[in-house]
Amino acid sequence: MAPDTIIEIDPNAVERGERIGLYWHDKAAALGALMARDGQNDPIKVRPGRKGGKPFILVAGLHRLEGAKRADLATVKAIIVEGDELQLRLIEASENMHRRDFGPIEKALFVRALADVYEAQFRAAHPEGTQQQIAARARWEAEKDRVQHSAETLASLEAENAGETISHAYGWVQTTAEALGMTSRSLRDYLLIHRQIIAPLPDHYEDLARHPIGQKRKSVMELAEIGDLDNRRAVIDCLLEYPLGLTIAQAKEIVGIREAKLGQSPLPKGPVDRVFSNLNRWSSNDWTSAAPQIAAAVPDKALDAICDALLAERKARQGGQK
Known part of the structure; x- marks a missing residue:
């Protein structure tokens, strides 16, 4: 069978397997209703099943699969994919990464x-x-x-x-x-x-x-x-106990939390700390575009020290080669 060949299979012949994402009943029901009315636009992805199990194992398309079952569809469109566990996990993650409806x-x-x-x-x-x-x-x-x-x-x-x-x-x-x-x-x-x-x-x-x-x-x-795990758990427990109407601030007040956020200190940060806190968030592109400005901003008295440090870093990254 050629790659990406679409076949039609019985939804009940597919094992769900382990999933990365969450399952939403309402989403599956809505998709099933749409598939029953308009047909299925996107095939699910499956791999061959294990010996003694169902014929197929789901790789991607959980809500389409469960929607087809809920709508009592006789068949679901599918593509058979193969690969090791990492490759199959990548297929599932990549297919779902750009979905706009994820929280x-x-x-x-x-x-x-x-x-x-x-x-x-x-x-x-x-x-x-x-x-x-x-x-x-x-x-x-x-x-x-x-x-x-x-x-x-x-x-x-x-x-x-x-x-x-x-x-x-x-x-x-x-x-x-x-x-x-x-x-x-x-x-x-x-x-x-x-x-x-x-x-x-x-x-x-x-x-x-x-x-x-x-x-x-x-x-x-x-x-x-x-910052504190026990406090974090307590606030979440409080929010889940009162699913409507509580804000995070109210939940913190109920459980008696008075603490700083992650990375905050009771003492003010010095200028070097503040700079490096921001630099940790820079991408490679940020560093490249800002390089001329960084070089121009180095004071004359610190220029030699900065150059020596950069040369030493380059040498270390190249394994000691000049």
Whole structure:
């Protein structure tokens, strides 16, 4: 059978398998009604099933599949795809990444999944890596392990690292954020949401995603910026207990929280701290375009020190070569 050949199969012959995103009953019902009325425009993607199981396993198109079942459709259009687990996971994540109807929590699931897939593929293809990549990886690991970093700073570092990995793996000229159709700031936000809410609170994030507050990126970011995990959990529990009418501020007041956001200090930051806090959010394009201004802004007395530091950094990235 030729690649991308569309076939028609029994919806009940497809096993759901593990999914990255969430399942929305109303969305499936609406899609099923549309498919029954207008036909199916986009085929689902399946892979051959396991021995002793159903003939097919779903790769992408959960809501179309379940919608077809709800509408009692005899068949569903499908494309059979093959590949290893990483390739199939990439298909699911890539197909869903640009969907406009996803809330911030589900978007964060797919951003994290894409970063994980690209990272694994890059490591498999480049087990040793170039000297520059090894040096960059060493600096990333060293930064990540410093206990003084806030989760917000770690997310910024992680976003930069993921961007470089994806660019190497797929040869993208643009930054990762641009390739995913988002800003570098939004990429950092989604990684922070995953780090602060999805990963540490597996029993909470799905319910939060279905809550009105969980469908607003600004509100989810406010929750992610609650530094203490127990406080974060308590506020989310409070919001879920009162699904209508409570604001995050009211939930904080109910549970008795008085704390600073992530990355905030009771003492004012110095000028160097403020500068580096912003620089962590720059993309490679930002650095390139600002290079002449940065060079011109260096005072005469600091010029030699800056040049020496840059030359030493270049030497380190090139593995000690001149």
